Amino acid sequence: MITRHHVALTLLCSMIPAGIIFSFDPVTSVLVVIGTAIGAIIPDIHMHRSKSSRIRRIPWAIAQTGRVLCIPLMQALYRSIFGIDTDPLDKRMTHSLPGILIYSLVFALGTGGLVLLFPSPIPLIAAIGFTGGIMMGMVLHLAEDMCTKKGIFPAFPFSERCVAGSIRPCNTEDPRITEFHILYITIAGGFLSIMFMMGVPATDIVPEGIAVMALCVGSMICMSDIHVRENISPQAYNPDKVMV
Numbered sequence: 001m002i003t004r005h006h007v008a009l010t011l012l013c014s015m016i017p018a019g020i021i022f023s024f025d026p027v028t029s030v031l032v033v034i035g036t037a038i039g040a041i042i043p044d045i046h047m048h049r050s051k052s053s054r055i056r057r058i059p060w061a062i063a064q065t066g067r068v069l070c071i072p073l074m075q076a077l078y079r080s081i082f083g084i085d086t087d088p089l090d091k092r093m094t095h096s097l098p099g100i101l102i103y104s105l106v107f108a109l110g111t112g113g114l115v116l117l118f119p120s121p122i123p124l125i126a127a128i129g130f131t132g133g134i135m136m137g138m139v140l141h142l143a144e145d146m147c148t149k150k151g152i153f154p155a156f157p158f159s160e161r162c163v164a165g166s167i168r169p170c171n172t173e174d175p176r177i178t179e180f181h182i183l184y185i186t187i188a189g190g191f192l193s194i195m196f197m198m199g200v201p202a203t204d205i206v207p208e209g210i211a212v213m214a215l216c217v218g219s220m221i222c223m224s225d226i227h228v229r230e231n232i233s234p235q236a237y238n239p240d241k242v243m244v
Contacts, residue, residue, distance in 0.1 A: 001144050001147075001148060003044060003047065003059050005169060006041065006144055007041065010037065010039070010136075010137050010141065011036060011037055013036075013140055013188065013216055014037075015188050016188050017032060017209060017213070018032045019195065019196075020195070020205060028125050028128075031129045031130040032130070035130040035132065035136075035137065036136050041059045041062045042063050042067075042137075042138065043094040043095055043103075044059075044063050044141075045063050045064070045067040047060050047063045047064075048060070066103060070102060070103050071088045071093060074099065074102050075088060077102070082158070084158075093156065095142060095145060097155065098155070098157075100138040100139065104138070107134050107135075140217070143220070146224075147221060147223075147224035147226070148167045149168055151164025160230070161230060162228070163228050164226070164227065165221075165225055165226050165227075167224055176224070179223070183216065183219055183220070187219075188212065188216065191208070
């Protein structure tokens with residue numbers, strides 16, 4: 001999907017856990033949202049750097065920061081342990097479950113290092129919330145891209161099998177992405193409204209929050225004609241640029 005769609009959909013979904021956390025820890029709630037926004041962007045390592053807009057360079061910088069920190073490590077692991085050589089600009093590296101797992105470990109170690117430098121309960125909780133947000137953003141990114149024609153490669157580089165949908169993000173005649181936004185706003189907004197109006201304790205509503213998030217993502221997947229296809233040309237999956 002286009003970057004702005006990724007960010008909007010993941011932020012809407014992140015409002016559910018953030019709303020639950022906000023009732024007892026507003027700072028961590030904000031960090032979850034920030035982490036989710038970052039996680040929604042960093043898998044797109046092949047993003048085009050905008051020449052006309054400084055604001056649009058921010059997502060590009062986030063994606064490139066993740067690429068610099070994580071891709072060399074991923075390449076070294078794949079080469080040394082499995083004997084697999086990979087292209088550092090191949091977007092399939094980050095649109096896979098092994099890819100987001102390694103990304104998550106790198107960011108967890110980074111935030112864990114900050115906790116060691118500032119040993120107190122507040123940084124620990126903040127680090128967990130921020131890292132958890134990044135992980136959630138990346139998972140949602142893959143779920144959203146799975147609904148598109150280009151799809152994702154869940155087991156890359158061990159398998160080139162692709163899981164894809166039928167959506168073309170730039171096709172303005174296809175209303176489904178707009179419908180996804182409306183769906184997320186309706187479901188997440190309704191859940192949070194009920195939670196705050198009823199004053200339900202946050203610890204009592206976690207299972208319901210997880211179920212609501214699953215409903216959002218599951219509905220999106222069901223509307224996208226998901227299917228599995230065999231390996232695809234890397235050139236077809238890695239265009240010259242990714243729209244912001």
